[in-house]
Amino acid sequence: MFAVLGVLAALIERQGSGRGQVIDAAIVNGAPVLGHVLWSMLGDGRWSDQRGTNIFDGSAPFYCTYECADGGYVAVGALEPEFFGEMLRLLEIDPGTLGAQRDKAGWPEMRRVLAETFRQRSRDEWSRVFADSDACVTPVLTVVEAADDAQLQARNVFVEVDGVRQPAPAPLFSRTPALRPVPARDGSLTPTSRPPSR
Template sequence: MRDTSATPERPAAPGPLAGVRVVELAGIGPGPFAAMLLGDLGADVVRVDRPEPSPLGTDPAYDLTNRNKRSVLVDLKAADGPGLVLDLVERADLLIEGYRPGVAERLGVGPDACLARNPALVYGRMTGWGQDGPRAATAGHDLGYAAVAGVLGLVAGPGGAAEPPGIPANLLGDYAGGSLYLVVGLLAGLHHARATGTGQVVDAAIVDGAAHLGSMLWGLLAAGHWQDRRGVNLLDGGAPFYAIYRASGGGHLAVGALEPRFYAEFARLLELGPDAPGQYDLARWPELRARIAERFATRTRAEWEARFAGTDACVEPVLTMRQASADEHLTARGTYVEADGVTQPAPAPRFSATPGALRRPPARPGADTAEVARDWGVAALDPSLNSAADQGE
């Protein structure tokens, strides 16, 4: 594993977002992940935590979505709470909030209040349903957003089309359709703000981003090359050469031999035999699938890994999280790192001149209040600074 953490002997590279200031109003899920990504790339992220504990109940030391951040405690329901946040906003480039529509406004830190204090601010709103529409005010989670967006129905379950869709943790909706689209929106807004001096509001709804992920498939659907049902298409497990198979003794292998030349290599190494159905003989796909499954069942996953290693057959093992962190290729690239005793993904993507780095462990709520007050010039955050000033220190 490569070590991307900063040390006194080897200070961290600034990252491509060095100098960008971000205020994150504490939440859970896609908002914190988006802020973490900005922090990984060098932004100065200040997370505004609430006085009460996180509803997740996780030890803050293991909440990796709070790495590369600093934390201050502010009670937004207290009389001085909104003003403290607005003091930070005045000095920020970006803001992230993930409340239900209207909540930030009621707390006094909505877009109008923030943009009045800082007209160049890019105000990022992270929600599942968006700021308007029939579902906007209702609760939800990743699974429901992905379901309504039409992307969860693309995910084959263990029993194929006859079974309910698989559940890809909270990666498809929260992070792919939510966090990543919010970050793109924030950076695009930042580019515009720096060119014009004018900020704006970014409405990043998970349903919008998740739907957008399916753009290619909507084109295929319109062209008649995609069926609007699961488990019968080229990329959703319908094709026997783009599917997952069980090996002898357990373990699975992912087959992605789409192109004819790759499929030919796959068929040769799997020893399908000359009488096997042709790759695109759709009528015989069930027979081909059964033949492939029968062959995979004759050897262990490790034996098939060795068989396909270094070839263009496009067959790879389905690894668990811990297995992935020890994979030869990912180890060589340093895709996973160990920092502060925790194995975790390294910052991504990679930059040749301004690489991201793990500069700070996960922020503990309120632990950085004095430091942020000093660095951002918001003395009201830390009464001790005012006391020191009064005493001439």
């Protein structure tokens, strides 16, 4: 993607300068750019190199996964106070019993209460509870379940070609639809007669 971005940016720049240029889009440069939030947090003291102590590595009880009654899981990403409050409201948990959301000293108890609560219903039951909310709680789906998601189906994100489900071409264009991939039939690429060997 960085290579594509680089080519497009270079084409735009060429319109002004009239000159082309070499684009260096090495993955070692692109990966840290994708992790810019972590570098920002490290810079202002909100990130530690110690495993399990950071908000995005499972230590925060409001940004992790929880097992449900049926063995399925839900993912919680209620980072902002309003989303956290909405999650607690739908879980029917009194916020006053948990302490402040960002107080790490209270996180073990908060995790215990949330884990105990999520184990009371199945994953799909929790999915229905949170379906129309901004609480940032979603089911953890299998690959097949994800492909069957209503939103993905409505957008035709997956297509079936010769009985094989696969991602549809992307991105989508308003005037030039992409061709759907069609695999070669068995033997269709094999010549019926071979040229003489030399």
